Amino acid sequence: MTINWQKVVIGPSTSIKEALRVIDKEALRVALVVDKNKLVGMVTDGDVRRGILQGIELSASVSEVMNTNPISANASLSSSDLKALMQSRKILALPIVNDDDQLVGLKTLYDTLVIEKRENPIFIMAGGFGTRLKPLTDNCPKPMLKVGGKPMLETLINNFKNHGFYKFYISTHYLPEVIMDYFGNGDNFDVEITYVHEETPLGTGGALSLLPDNLPKEPLIMINGDILTNVDFSKVLDFHVKQASDATMCVRDYEVKIPFGVIEGEGHEITGMVEKPTYRYFVNAGIYIVSNHIINSLSKNERLDMPSLFENKQVEGLKTLKFPIHEYWLDVGRHDDFKKAQVDIHELGL
CATH class of the missing domain: 3.10.580.10 (CBS-domain)
Structure with missing residues (x-):
């Protein structure tokens, strides 16, 4: 103010x-x-x-x-x-x-x-093999593939910068030197970058355990490095803090359209018929807010995916919430997604 x-x-x-x-x-x-x-x-x-x-x-x-x-x-x-x-x-x-x-x-x-700086750490998962995008990923980590003339990882970092975030931690495994040679310590991009290398893939949740002990105590934003989005990360973080959440998962609305009439019943008896219904679900968007005490509770070098982490913390009685995002979001995991990203990037202003 x-x-x-x-x-x-x-x-x-x-x-x-x-x-x-x-x-x-x-x-x-x-x-x-x-x-x-x-x-x-x-x-x-x-x-x-x-x-x-x-x-x-x-x-x-x-x-x-x-x-x-x-x-x-x-x-x-x-x-x-x-x-x-x-x-x-x-x-x-x-x-x-x-x-x-x-x-x-x-x-x-x-x-x-004036962009107000935020001390919250940003953890970007960039260690995957990108198998579905071969041969493009034979010599290049998937987040380093260029969309709109620059690596997706650079676009992601710039989007965070526009919301005041500057402390970045990047998880690497496959071809880490490509990422490290390009970004260095972040000075050329006006950010701070620390690399977290996985000797063996630990899953998204397991990689959190490798973060350094001097990690800022503010809630951490975690995101997959192959996501193209213009989500307002400040708004997601503010929700997490205001709701006193321990872990928050961003979710997307996803529709499944059935091209046939669906028959409902018990045994041989028909109890209802729905013609070509549309079912709506919330799906994981690969963006998370994690409070510091959650990170400190993880065992070092133990494989763990984020959905399992959320389930474990629910069992422990901690507060885990979902945050629907409605802005543009694309998981660039397949060749069709990569082609779509090349078109969409020009309309996003990223």
């Missing part, structure tokens, strides 16, 4: 002259009118000028000239959502309120252009 936004907060009985002084002094170009912690209006110098033209005295209360229905946004919205709202409504300052309509901040258009 904007620094010192509290200094532009005034009451409805404040004089127009005092409101103008606040607007001028704080250089935020607005004053926020609050009554009992709730936003009741907003004043700009334009509002004051219009009031003067109507003959309203500067000694009158600011309630005479304020906008009583200002555009505001809920604190749960991401920076990208706030930016889009401000651009669409052509506003330079946006009050932020909580679920009780209480003022909790002020966002300016400038704020939305």
Whole structure:
């Protein structure tokens, strides 16, 4: 939130002259009118000028000239959502309120252009053999295959960077030197990269046990290195924290269309018929948020996949949640997926 936004907060009985002084002094170009912690209006110098033209005295209360229905946004919205709202409504300052309509901040258009750094570690799984994409992967790890002129892994890292993340851990196994020679320690990409090498494949969950002891304590985002997506990772992480989840799995809505009539029954008896039904399921999207204590609980070098990890933690009584994602997402696992990615990348702006 904007620094010192509290200094532009005034009451409805404040004089127009005092409101103008606040607007001028704080250089935020607005004053926020609050009554009992709730936003009741907003004043700009334009509002004051219009009031003067109507003959309203500067000694009158600011309630005479304020906008009583200002555009505001809920604190749960991401920076990208706030930016889009401000651009669409052509506003330079946006009050932020909580679920009780209480003022909790002020966002300016400038704020939305500044990316706030986040200390959460990002763990990218890049050690697979990419067998289904042979011969493209004979001499190249799958995440290093180029889509839109650059490796998929670079696109993934850039997407995280755009949301303020800069601490990366990359799991390698197959042809690790290709990845390490390209990215190095991350300096050329304005990020920090630490490599975690699997001598033998440990599965997605097992690889977590190889992370160093000095790993940041914030929740970790884990993702498969062959995923092309424009998911707002900040929003996923905020959900995990707000819900006090121990482990969160991102899921996608998946439809299965049956081209025939489905017959339901018990024994030989028909109990129902559904013509060409569509069944909907949530499927694993290969993106996870894992709290630090989960990582610390894992045995070193023990093979474990993430679905099994979630099942184990459920048995232990820990909180495991799913987070549906609706943004673009593509698992580039087959040749058809790779061809689709080459087309889609130009529309994603990644």
